[in-house]
Amino acid sequence: MSQSYNRGLIEDFGRWKEFSAGMWAWIFHKFTGWMLIGYLFTHIAVLSSALTSPEAYTNTIQGLESLFIIRVLEVGLLAVAVFHILNGLRLLMVDLGVGLDAQDKSFYASLVLTAIITIASVPTFMDGVTI
Amino acid sequence: MYEHDVIVVGAGGAGLRAAVAADEAGADVALVSKLHPVRSHTGAAEGGINAALQEGDDWELHAYDTMKGSDYLGDAPAVETLAQDAPEDTIKLEHWGMPFSREEDGRVSQRPFGGLSYPRTTYAGAETGHHLLHVMYEQVVKRGIQVYDEWYVMDLAVSDEDDPNERDCHGIVAYDVQTGNIEGFKANDGVVLATGGPGQAFDHTTNAVSCTGDGHAMAYRAGAPLEDMEFIQFHPTSLPSTGVLISEGVRGEGGILYNNDGERFMFEHGYANNSGELASRDVVARAELTEVQEGRGVEDEYVHLDMRHLGEERILDRLENILHLAEDFEGVDGLIEPMPVKPGQHYAMGGIEVDENGQTCIDGLYAAGECACVSVHGGNRLGGNALPELIVFGKRAGYHAAGKDLGEPEIRTGYGDDVEDETDTELPVQPGAAGLGTADDVAADGGERTDGSRSSSEARSDGGVVADADGVLEQTVEDARVHVDSLMDKDTGVQHAEIRQKLQNAMTDYVNVFRTEEGVKKALTLIRECREEYQDVYVDDPSTTFNTDLQQTIETRNLIDVAETIALGALVRNEFRGAHWRQENQTRDDENWLKHTLISWEDGEPNIFYRPVILEGEEKTYEPKVRSY
Amino acid sequence: MAERYSSFAPGGTAWLLQRVTAAFLVIVLAFHFFLLHFVNHAADVTFAGTQARMENVGYFLTMVLFLIAGTFHGVNGVYNALVNQGLAGTQKKVVLAVLVIASVALIAQGTYVAVEMAGW
Amino acid sequence: MSTQQPEQPESQEAPKDPEMRGAESPVDEKEKEDGEIDQTTADKSELEGETVLIKVFRYDPEVEGKQEPRFDDFHVPFSKGMTVLDAVMYARDHYDSSLTFRHSCRQAVCGSDAFFVNGKQRLGCKTQMADLEHPVRIEPLPHQEVVKDLVVDMDHFYDQMHTVEPYFQNEETPDSSDLEEQRQTRENREKVKMSTRCIWCGACMSSCNIAAGDNEYLGPAAINKAYRFAMDNREPEDVKEHRLRILEQEHGVWRCQTQFSCTEVCPKDIPLTEHIQELKREAVKKNLKFW
Numbered sequence A: 001m002s003q004s005y006n007r008g009l010i011e012d013f014g015r016w017k018e019f020s021a022g023m024w025a026w027i028f029h030k031f032t033g034w035m036l037i038g039y040l041f042t043h044i045a046v047l048s049s050a051l052t053s054p055e056a057y058t059n060t061i062q063g064l065e066s067l068f069i070i071r072v073l074e075v076g077l078l079a080v081a082v083f084h085i086l087n088g089l090r091l092l093m094v095d096l097g098v099g100l101d102a103q104d105k106s107f108y109a110s111l112v113l114t115a116i117i118t119i120a121s122v123p124t125f126m127d128g129v130t131i
Numbered sequence B: 001m002y003e004h005d006v007i008v009v010g011a012g013g014a015g016l017r018a019a020v021a022a023d024e025a026g027a028d029v030a031l032v033s034k035l036h037p038v039r040s041h042t043g044a045a046e047g048g049i050n051a052a053l054q055e056g057d058d059w060e061l062h063a064y065d066t067m068k069g070s071d072y073l074g075d076a077p078a079v080e081t082l083a084q085d086a087p088e089d090t091i092k093l094e095h096w097g098m099p100f101s102r103e104e105d106g107r108v109s110q111r112p113f114g115g116l117s118y119p120r121t122t123y124a125g126a127e128t129g130h131h132l133l134h135v136m137y138e139q140v141v142k143r144g145i146q147v148y149d150e151w152y153v154m155d156l157a158v159s160d161e162d163d164p165n166e167r168d169c170h171g172i173v174a175y176d177v178q179t180g181n182i183e184g185f186k187a188n189d190g191v192v193l194a195t196g197g198p199g200q201a202f203d204h205t206t207n208a209v210s211c212t213g214d215g216h217a218m219a220y221r222a223g224a225p226l227e228d229m230e231f232i233q234f235h236p237t238s239l240p241s242t243g244v245l246i247s248e249g250v251r252g253e254g255g256i257l258y259n260n261d262g263e264r265f266m267f268e269h270g271y272a273n274n275s276g277e278l279a280s281r282d283v284v285a286r287a288e289l290t291e292v293q294e295g296r297g298v299e300d301e302y303v304h305l306d307m308r309h310l311g312e313e314r315i316l317d318r319l320e321n322i323l324h325l326a327e328d329f330e331g332v333d334g335l336i337e338p339m340p341v342k343p344g345q346h347y348a349m350g351g352i353e354v355d356e357n358g359q360t361c362i363d364g365l366y367a368a369g370e371c372a373c374v375s376v377h378g379g380n381r382l383g384g385n386a387l388p389e390l391i392v393f394g395k396r397a398g399y400h401a402a403g404k405d406l407g408e409p410e411i412r413t414g415y416g417d418d419v420e421d422e423t424d425t426e427l428p429v430q431p432g433a434a435g436l437g438t439a440d441d442v443a444a445d446g447g448e449r450t451d452g453s454r455s456s457s458e459a460r461s462d463g464g465v466v467a468d469a470d471g472v473l474e475q476t477v478e479d480a481r482v483h484v485d486s487l488m489d490k491d492t493g494v495q496h497a498e499i500r501q502k503l504q505n506a507m508t509d510y511v512n513v514f515r516t517e518e519g520v521k522k523a524l525t526l527i528r529e530c531r532e533e534y535q536d537v538y539v540d541d542p543s544t545t546f547n548t549d550l551q552q553t554i555e556t557r558n559l560i561d562v563a564e565t566i567a568l569g570a571l572v573r574n575e576f577r578g579a580h581w582r583q584e585n586q587t588r589d590d591e592n593w594l595k596h597t598l599i600s601w602e603d604g605e606p607n608i609f610y611r612p613v614i615l616e617g618e619e620k621t622y623e624p625k626v627r628s629y
Numbered sequence C: 001m002a003e004r005y006s007s008f009a010p011g012g013t014a015w016l017l018q019r020v021t022a023a024f025l026v027i028v029l030a031f032h033f034f035l036l037h038f039v040n041h042a043a044d045v046t047f048a049g050t051q052a053r054m055e056n057v058g059y060f061l062t063m064v065l066f067l068i069a070g071t072f073h074g075v076n077g078v079y080n081a082l083v084n085q086g087l088a089g090t091q092k093k094v095v096l097a098v099l100v101i102a103s104v105a106l107i108a109q110g111t112y113v114a115v116e117m118a119g120w
Numbered sequence D: 001m002s003t004q005q006p007e008q009p010e011s012q013e014a015p016k017d018p019e020m021r022g023a024e025s026p027v028d029e030k031e032k033e034d035g036e037i038d039q040t041t042a043d044k045s046e047l048e049g050e051t052v053l054i055k056v057f058r059y060d061p062e063v064e065g066k067q068e069p070r071f072d073d074f075h076v077p078f079s080k081g082m083t084v085l086d087a088v089m090y091a092r093d094h095y096d097s098s099l100t101f102r103h104s105c106r107q108a109v110c111g112s113d114a115f116f117v118n119g120k121q122r123l124g125c126k127t128q129m130a131d132l133e134h135p136v137r138i139e140p141l142p143h144q145e146v147v148k149d150l151v152v153d154m155d156h157f158y159d160q161m162h163t164v165e166p167y168f169q170n171e172e173t174p175d176s177s178d179l180e181e182q183r184q185t186r187e188n189r190e191k192v193k194m195s196t197r198c199i200w201c202g203a204c205m206s207s208c209n210i211a212a213g214d215n216e217y218l219g220p221a222a223i224n225k226a227y228r229f230a231m232d233n234r235e236p237e238d239v240k241e242h243r244l245r246i247l248e249q250e251h252g253v254w255r256c257q258t259q260f261s262c263t264e265v266c267p268k269d270i271p272l273t274e275h276i277q278e279l280k281r282e283a284v285k286k287n288l289k290f291w
């Protein structure tokens, strides 16, 4: 009789089309945060080659850096980091109660800035590598 | 079955206050409400609470203003109690955390209001009722008072002695909207009705969809008289499509009313040559309707309220919420267009007859708030006087029901030796219960049983009067179940919405601001038709889960009963007093009409009688004077 | 009512540290990126170059702090995210333990590497 | 009713779409309607005399054909000023009396009729049909169980509201028979003003992803309610600390991830995110004192 209907996951996650700026910001921030911490672990692992010998270190780094795919990934990492930083700043502002009215605009601004910075740094990152 | 000492029906301002009072007095209280408490219509009140708080003001002035405003139809003991208790009860709200607007020195603010000789309307922004309702509910939560919300109360369990004055109320029967269960609630000490206004009897009203006069109808059918039902306040500026109220503030700031020909009719057609738009509510409402009836209304329905000339700055500063209301509910931008307005039913001065302690003539049955008539508003309610009524008389009813001694009341209730019978008015149709046909039809009708007695035919057929509390309650529960089953079992017939619409139209067409003998009779005839059609009513929704179709069907029956008493009162009272205007006699007739109209349900028929107004106060007598401002 | 939440855990400290580390990270991360991708090209990094930088105590300390802050910030972020998704009870305790161990390991390893780089 | 109105909603019989993806109801039909009714925000005057199509979520655990949720179409004659609530009321009173939803005041004070309209939590009575894209899709609030049609179970919402001790606490008030009030400055009243406007509609809670994922999260409305008291200077300091302690619980303010959707949907324009953030800072300040 008084049973009710649980719309389950559709309700929770199936409505991404209806998400607003703040929700997208949250999702992107999460995603980028996880990428970054993942990278941090990898990064330390790579640097650990320094423990073997100085040459191993230099070779590892230069070997990796000569790979096109690594360069692409680095650009990706940059994008991820830049977005996380910019949106992180946005969140810090929100925490301080500054500019709450512009929270959606600042999210869009973070996206645009991330794109600009990423594109602008492509030449630097791609310098001296061939496919 | 549930059992409590005091059961409060309805959780608006009055019901919540009654529950808190009963709890303070040590009773085990339960609130039973068809809406969750914070959904109650008290939340819609904007203006404020009248209370003589400041130095220079005192309760006697408040009482005087109220009596004058009532057009001398208020009972002095009630009016004085209101004025005396309001200050303390208002301050109590403050102590409970109500966010009143404040003065520089941190004290609560008060503002002037129509008909008051002193600025004594205490307010919390433009949402006083909202705050009052929430603060009261907070107290209920704090005290852990049991709330049964979304339980629709169908009937009162009242014993069936012949004389209503000897009956006892033992509890209520309610329908759990969520599940469809019908249960009895036994009240050891008393039942307090606080079900709010009957605005839905009209087509166009500022009242909520839930204001269906259920309490009125239940008390009426149980034998408690309804008092002064003909006195209905109409507000001149409500939005046509929804009835949402546009505050008097717009006219106060200088808003102008225009008809379809662009005439400022309040002056140009001579309705109020001095005060124009700022004339009293009833005058403006009548003027607007005259314009529409004489073909000068916009779209034959409404007039325009224009505030554009006030300038954007001033409008934004003082009337900002009006802009939102017009935009949200009418789709009109008040800065670039005039706003459509028309009179809307707003408040019922009359109600269930009670004394200063909230008690009806039935032992253990109380009423408070808009559904009750202690008679403080008489023929016309002053703005800001309903909210204090809720807290003052809600509190008193709660206390008294819980057994606290409040002294002997001075107001008498019920049919007794001090009343005068109505004799001369001719009725166009027989009012009261329709078609005493088969037992099933009558059960579907929801009220009267075949033999005209209060309890069911089965109970009566074995000859005895059911007297003990449990027996009465069980019988009432049984009746309610039969009633619901019969409504649900039918598969064809008329739907309640059709009947309700017809009833509402009849009331708005004929028992509105203007009342003529002929019109009101027409209304009574139409109401009769509604009753007869109601014999064939059926509920289409077969579900027992949240069946609002069923609930509204039952409400419609209540509206028919209440509408009928309004029309009957309007027919018999052949004078012009307060909000009640009669074409045949457009003057106040103190010689014949300083008395309350009372209508009680006896053996399925309305019985009309009168009781004189009490004008003798504690210290002075209020002499009727011409009501001019 | 309030007693419904038996585990009294003021989340304020972790929340605040997350913000403080974030503010710190903005600065160091920008510095780090700039130094290793723009001033010195990543592809040109050699052990010698790294060592030259690491020998500077200030730089060394900054990098270790950077690592600690980053680890705390990242791991605490991950933990919060999981808790927000409804992680509770024993599971939560296990995850917390794993994360703490991983963080400590990461920081230890990182510091060790840095010491090694500095050649001390 | 115009003669062009179908007596019954078209999709009365069959559960159209078991997946409940109501918006994507049969494609051909949708296209047809798109042609008929202006897709974008319709010009108010253009709609005059037209009918508007509403697609309403239907579910009833007891009624066959409604046990599996479906969407019903209703063509409702449009009139100026028509709100979403007016449209569903019309549909109920003229086409299908079993269409169920909560409503009462019709003026945005009772908080009964928060629905999910075209993908956003809105109050039915406060939303003009003319301001929406057509057809208009009306569903019950997400993240709450559906009792029937547009009615959702509000118990959890009420529980959360009650958890924050939503009542004024000051044992030292003056004697009310002396008619003396507690003093409050205008500034302080102004500070709590917005927070006191909440009508318990539940729109905010329904829009919050965190509340959806964590059932115990107090949620924006309850936190705002606590804010209303914590910031009110009439309550003594120790009560404020007590309140902050409640808010600091595991499922309290820290759960908020500043998604802002609550603030965006609140029909009373309460700056919910701002209030939550302010409470976080208050709590941090209070904790720092112990260091």
Ligand SMILES: Cc1cc2nc3c(=O)[nH]c(=O)nc-3n(C[C@H](O)[C@H](O)[C@H](O)COP(=O)(O)OP(=O)(O)OC[C@H]3O[C@@H](n4cnc5c(N)ncnc54)[C@H](O)[C@@H]3O)c2cc1C
Binding pocket: B009, B010, B011, B012, B013, B014, B015, B032, B033, B034, B035, B036, B037, B039, B040, B041, B042, B043, B044, B045, B046, B047, B048, B049, B050, B128, B129, B151, B152, B153, B154, B194, B195, B196, B197, B206, B207, B208, B210, B211, B214, B215, B245, B346, B347, B368, B369, B370, B371, B383, B384, B385, B386, B387, B388, B390
């Ligand atoms: C727009 C507007 C503005 C107003 N402004 C002011 C003002 O400024 N100042 C002033 O003094 N007055 C004002 N009034 C009048 C005043 O607000 C009302 O008279 C008052 O709020 C009525 O309160 P109540 O407690 O009697 O009823 P309500 O608040 O209407 O409560 C009725 C309760 O009864 C319950 N109920 C009803 N039937 C049943 C049933 N069958 N079973 C169970 N429960 C039931 C409902 O659920 C509800 O909880 C205004 C009124 C309106 C409409």
Ligand code: HEM
Binding pocket: A029, A030, A031, A032, A033, A034, A036, A037, A038, A040, A084, A085, A087, A088, A089, A091, A092, C018, C019, C022, C023, C025, C026, C027, C029, C070, C071, C073, C074, C075, C076, C077, C078, C080, C081, D257, D258
């Ligand atoms: C450089 C400047 C950075 C800033 C300003 C920043 C800011 C923030 C902020 C404010 C949060 C909290 C979000 C919330 O709780 O609502 C956060 C979360 C997080 N950050 Fe950062 N951060 C930065 C760098 C990093 C780095 C270097 C890492 C990785 C090591 C990282 C990993 C994370 C993770 C995993 C989260 C949790 C995400 C989630 O909620 O799931 N961040 N960041």
Ligand code: SF4
Binding pocket: D197, D198, D199, D200, D201, D202, D203, D204, D205, D220, D221, D224, D265, D266, D267, D268, D269, D270, D272
């Ligand atoms: S805070 Fe706003 S959205 Fe949330 S319940 Fe209150 S009024 Fe509704």
Ligand code: F3S
Binding pocket: D207, D208, D209, D210, D211, D219, D220, D255, D256, D257, D258, D259, D260, D261, D262, D263, D272, D273, D276
């Ligand atoms: S949507 Fe939820 S996450 Fe916070 S800002 Fe509002 S409570």
Ligand code: FES
Binding pocket: D103, D104, D105, D106, D107, D108, D109, D110, D111, D112, D113, D123, D124, D125, D126
């Ligand atoms: S009907 Fe009351 S808020 Fe919409």
